[in-house]
Amino acid sequence: MYPNGKFDQGRRSFLKNSGMAGGVLALGPLAASVAAAGAAATVPPKGKYDFDKPHNRIGHDDVKWDAALRTEHLGHLVAGMGIADMDFRCAPAITAALRKRIAHENWGYLDMGAPGPIAFKNGLIAWNRKRYGIEVIDPDLLGITTGVHAGIICALRAFTRPGDKVLMATPIYNGFYGDLRYTKTVAEESLMKYVDGRYEIDWEDFERRMTPEVKVSILCNPQNPVGRAWTREELNRYGELCLKHNVIVISDEIHCDFIMKGQKYVPFSTLENKDVVANSFTMKSGSKSFSLAAMKCAWFFSTNPKLFDAAIEMNHADLNTLGMISEQAAYAGGEGWLNQCVDYIDANQDFANRYIKANIPMIKVGRKPEGTYLSWLDVTAVADRIGAKKLADEATRQAAGSGARLGQDYSGRQAMVARKPVTPEEMVGHWFAKNAFVQLNPGNTYGYGGANHMRMNVATSRKTLTAALDSMADALKKLA
Ligand SMILES: Cc1ncc(COP(=O)(O)O)c(C=O)c1O
Structure with a gap:
């Protein structure tokens, strides 16, 4: 956990960037137009559990938000959309059971x-x-x-x-x-x-x-x-x-x-x-x-x-x-919570897929995903436009100059390992982090066929998802 000051700063920046400053959602102009034009299917379903309210994860040492801020050297983030976990509060049944066991105060x-x-x-x-x-x-x-x-x-x-x-x-x-x-x-x-x-x-x-x-x-x-x-x-x-x-x-x-x-x-x-x-x-x-x-x-x-x-x-x-x-x-x-969560993700996948097709011509998506809360983005045009290959070669040259680094060898032990070449997809990732304040996963890490792609996690509140897509669309518009 961050010291309080930093946590509060993170919270303020989260509220600002999720469009929730003052607790009121400020829908971006693009999202508003998509929402108006979109079919009812893109509206997040309501139910017993609140998946709509953004849940601030900053300051809890999580990979998805905190590591993104740390590794990209960012002061704020609109959305961590990388590693595969969800931004929602967990099912209340889980918290209740954990509280009960924690009250015993013994961990044998x-x-x-x-x-x-x-x-x-x-x-x-x-x-x-x-x-x-x-x-x-x-x-x-x-x-x-x-x-x-x-x-x-x-x-x-x-x-x-x-x-x-x-x-x-x-x-x-x-x-x-x-x-x-x-x-x-x-x-x-x-x-x-x-x-x-x-x-x-x-x-x-x-x-x-x-x-x-x-x-x-x-x-x-x-x-x-x-x-x-x-x-x-x-x-x-x-x-x-x-x-x-x-x-x-x-x-x-x-x-x-x-x-x-x-x-x-x-x-x-x-x-x-x-x-x-x-x-x-x-x-x-x-x-x-x-x-x-x-x-x-x-x-x-x-x-x-x-x-x-x-x-x-x-x-x-x-x-x-x-x-x-x-x-x-x-x-x-937790089954009721899970069912509502899956419906919420389904509507998010629908929304993100339509949004990108309608508003982000530099990113290509195929059919709506059939499963998972992940979306697979073809960013070939973005990589070309920012010269990702050249940037990656340059970054590789610079890193090579600083020699081997301390990392994990194949058995997980700490060892001096050779630096890997920086990839164009990593440079696209840095570009989205620096220009849209959104973190995505570089596609090349998913093996053969992953080049020119990024993976985007939509398991978040609709407000955060909308803010992230707006921010990506705006950043890319400035490139065009
Ligand atoms: C397909 C798949 N398998 C395994 C894992 C990791 O599972 P665990 O955290 O239980 O090791 C992930 C996490 O993203 C995953 O997507």
Whole structure:
């Protein structure tokens, strides 16, 4: 937390930039015109919970806002729209349960065989059955860990050896590349096709890459960053190909709740072919659905004891008491909040997509994302206009002059590491931060096919989203 003075300053700047000074929203001229011209679908839905009121996160050491201010050397920010968490106050049921446990004022080790952890596991099974129709989770083949990354790293350690390849349809969530580094495995990237405004797997290329060195494929379902909610047909094809070529599927379903209207989340474990399902390992967590990333609680399951046993052996993780309590409370009492939140995100995705198409000609977007609260922006024209390539080359030259830096090596240890070349997408990111006071994620970090793109997170109040889009549109207008 910042010392009070700085926090207050951050709060004032947040209110000013979110258009909320004095508690009154000042809609930008562009937003007003879009709101007037837009269909009713873009109006944020109302309900029991207030997602409309901007919630100031500045001063709490969060990546999305504070790190953006720090790393971009900014005095204020209209919106942090990078890392995948949400700006909303969490479901009240979570806060109530945490308050109750905190009142006990003792933080000893948790007994994993006690009624609490057992009820937690049973609750997960019941939630997955009721909400998604997943019938196959056996409590003995359900593991708890400290995050989806921790689980994926266990699975990769169990299913691969250093040097083995991991097949992914790209662009794909950048965190997977970190998991590969930790396990010394190598990415085999199959570039997706862009067809009629949405991404599809290039099946011929995907199968062609299934050489004997490929032991695992990481599937992101629904897909971060391109927002696909894979159909049953696509998942069947994915699963059958992997089975045929002895490639184990790790299905990361952390974004499963953010499914837009007219789309569907198909859990990989509900595919009809039992052999396909037995060739898979599913990772899930409430951390995206209820924005509980800081609570470090995730789980995995497989119908195949061989896969599960191999992975659990690599999992040296206890259940975090606060993580368990928050997720348990979320599943027990947060469904109404979640449903309203997903509707709110759906309307935000609709709004952002229409807004950009109508008002920001230098940014291209495809169809409205089918899933996730992320939007994938083609910023080729912005990169060209600001000379991002040249700026990146110059920044790389300058950084090279300052030698190696202290960072993390592949095993996470502090070490002197070589500076990576600065990318044009990073320069586009700096440009938006400095000129629109909006932070986005550079697309090149999402692997092959990510160049000339930025990822934008719309899980925020409509007011903040509107202010951010207005600010981006205004900044780009000055460039034109
Ligand atoms: C697809 C995907 N998997 C995993 C994670 C990280 O999960 P965790 O924080 O539980 O390790 C993210 C976070 O953005 C994600 O988008």
